[in-house]
Amino acid sequence: MHEQENEKIEELRMKKLQQEQMLQKIKSILRIALDESAYDRMSNIYAMNKELFSAVSKQVIAVYQRLGRRITEKELIMIINKVKGPSHEGSISIKRK
Numbered sequence: 001m002h003e004q005e006n007e008k009i010e011e012l013r014m015k016k017l018q019q020e021q022m023l024q025k026i027k028s029i030l031r032i033a034l035d036e037s038a039y040d041r042m043s044n045i046y047a048m049n050k051e052l053f054s055a056v057s058k059q060v061i062a063v064y065q066r067l068g069r070r071i072t073e074k075e076l077i078m079i080i081n082k083v084k085g086p087s088h089e090g091s092i093s094i095k096r097k
Contacts, residue, residue: 026057033064038076045080055083 030042042060046053059079064071071079 026061029061029064030057033060033071034076035070035072037073038071041073041076052080052083056080059083 031039034042042053042056045056056076056079059082060071060076063075063079
């Protein structure tokens with residue numbers, strides 16, 4: 001029984017290590033693909049919303065490969081808005097009967 005637990009713990013460690021390595025690869029690609037202010041914005045997104053960071057990172061890499069040049073902060077904001085889709089935050093609608 002101890003052996004199974006140790007195997008599971010080791011498997012989890014390996015999975016976490018692989019995730020950390022993948023994150024480092026993504027960050028190094030973003031460092032190349034984004035200008036400085038855009039990279040800073042992505043760092044803030046990572047700190048606040050890891051799911052959004054992941055989705056935007058994929059799009060940024062695809063756009064970078066297509067354009068073949070660094071992406072500006074303005075372009076990054078457009079990508080973020082596209083990934084997030086229409087936002088209904090901050091709007092309250094009241095329906096009266």
